[in-house]
Amino acid sequence: MSSMWGERIKLSVFGGSHTEAIGVTLDGLPAGEKMDWDEILVQMARRAPGQDPSATRRVEKDEPHVVCGMSSDGVLTGAPLCALIYNSDQHSKDYGNLKVTPRPGHADYAAFVKYQGNNDIRGGGHFSGRLTAPLVFAGAVCRQILSRHGILIGGHVLSVGPAEDRRFNMADIEPEILKSLSREYFPVLFPSIRQEMRRQIEEARLALDSLGGVVECAVTGLPTGMGNPMFGGVENLISSIVFGVPAVKGIEFGAGFQAARKMGHENNDSFYYDDGGAVKTRTNNAGGILGGITTGMPLVFRAAVKPTPSISREQDTVNLETGENVKLVIKGRHDPCIVPRAVPALESAAAVAVLELLAQNGKL
Numbered sequence: 001m002s003s004m005w006g007e008r009i010k011l012s013v014f015g016g017s018h019t020e021a022i023g024v025t026l027d028g029l030p031a032g033e034k035m036d037w038d039e040i041l042v043q044m045a046r047r048a049p050g051q052d053p054s055a056t057r058r059v060e061k062d063e064p065h066v067v068c069g070m071s072s073d074g075v076l077t078g079a080p081l082c083a084l085i086y087n088s089d090q091h092s093k094d095y096g097n098l099k100v101t102p103r104p105g106h107a108d109y110a111a112f113v114k115y116q117g118n119n120d121i122r123g124g125g126h127f128s129g130r131l132t133a134p135l136v137f138a139g140a141v142c143r144q145i146l147s148r149h150g151i152l153i154g155g156h157v158l159s160v161g162p163a164e165d166r167r168f169n170m171a172d173i174e175p176e177i178l179k180s181l182s183r184e185y186f187p188v189l190f191p192s193i194r195q196e197m198r199r200q201i202e203e204a205r206l207a208l209d210s211l212g213g214v215v216e217c218a219v220t221g222l223p224t225g226m227g228n229p230m231f232g233g234v235e236n237l238i239s240s241i242v243f244g245v246p247a248v249k250g251i252e253f254g255a256g257f258q259a260a261r262k263m264g265h266e267n268n269d270s271f272y273y274d275d276g277g278a279v280k281t282r283t284n285n286a287g288g289i290l291g292g293i294t295t296g297m298p299l300v301f302r303a304a305v306k307p308t309p310s311i312s313r314e315q316d317t318v319n320l321e322t323g324e325n326v327k328l329v330i331k332g333r334h335d336p337c338i339v340p341r342a343v344p345a346l347e348s349a350a351a352v353a354v355l356e357l358l359a360q361n362g363k364l
């Protein structure tokens, strides 16, 4: 399976939702960087399941065990960093019927065909959202290195169903806002919207259904001039890792799809020199990227997260053994909405991508 990413910072994620453990190997990290272990645990806790009514009831500690690559006092050795996260709360019986009656919206059918039924279906196997736990560990390491280069990453739940938070002011994102968002569970910019989002999620859950939404993520402090045209652009790099987060179905940068409805004079970001003589833009519809290259303005992207495929209401499917059309009722513990827990996963994907970008541009 192709669960490896990166040229300079090489990321490999392994395991399945119900295997003994899941984990990650990160190669290419700079030696000598001291990690704050508590900060790593803060990031793991932001994504961990079982701590909120808006999430799956599966309970996992998600405490990483470092196998190699970090000294006992938390300093990166420069050798590949490998961490394991043990699985402890598997209910594999819930998946007994799903191999031959694939869930609409999940990877069951496509994987059954590709792997001739040999794929581990329990808890979504290697396709599970649980595989974002090792990604968050990797991101937690990368973002500590990035912060020493003045680069901050933070995201928030922009929408859940019809409930909408406000967007970042893309031309001017306060470091303090990103610092606080990036330590929260279910981060939002406009605090009172969280309650409405939770209400929408609960309503969907009670209707035996699920909800999707959008995550908005920003990166500040990026050096200007990193990235390449055409296939080597910063959008290309970030998108390729962001689509590694299960359930992400779309990404846009800056004004994104709204740019298609603007006039040129509205969409262009005028340049000016700030008081310190730095070139800035008054607006940031470009989302910090022009021609695939960083402009020095905040990098902003939004990712569309689909509604959780495993829902409790009866659905139509097929029986791959008998060749019949059948009804399916899914058992088990599923996120009624993935979006809040996808925020740290998407920030982490961005952190790994930005560290790769620095490495590719000789800035590490």
Ligand SMILES: Cc1cc2nc3c(=O)[nH]c(=O)nc-3n(C[C@H](O)[C@H](O)[C@H](O)COP(=O)(O)O)c2cc1C
Residues within 6 Å of the ligand: 056, 105, 106, 107, 124, 127, 128, 129, 130, 132, 245, 246, 247, 248, 306, 308, 309, 310, 333, 334, 335, 338, 341, 342, 345
């Ligand atoms: C944090 C997170 C949690 C998820 N939780 C669930 C879940 O409880 N049930 C489920 O069916 N899908 C869940 N998913 C989504 C599936 O893993 C995903 O839809 C599936 O692997 C198919 O991949 P695709 O949607 O990218 O095509 C979750 C995804 C993430 C990122």
Ligand SMILES: C=C(O[C@@H]1CC(C(=O)O)=C[C@@H](OP(=O)(O)O)[C@H]1O)C(=O)O
Residues within 6 Å of the ligand: 017, 048, 049, 056, 057, 058, 060, 090, 091, 094, 122, 123, 124, 127, 128, 129, 130, 131, 133, 246, 332, 333, 334, 335
């Ligand atoms: C365990 C996590 O999420 C899981 C992601 C997931 C899926 O199909 O993606 C299905 C569920 O697995 P299970 O049936 O074993 O409870 C979720 O709980 C996690 O994110 O840590």
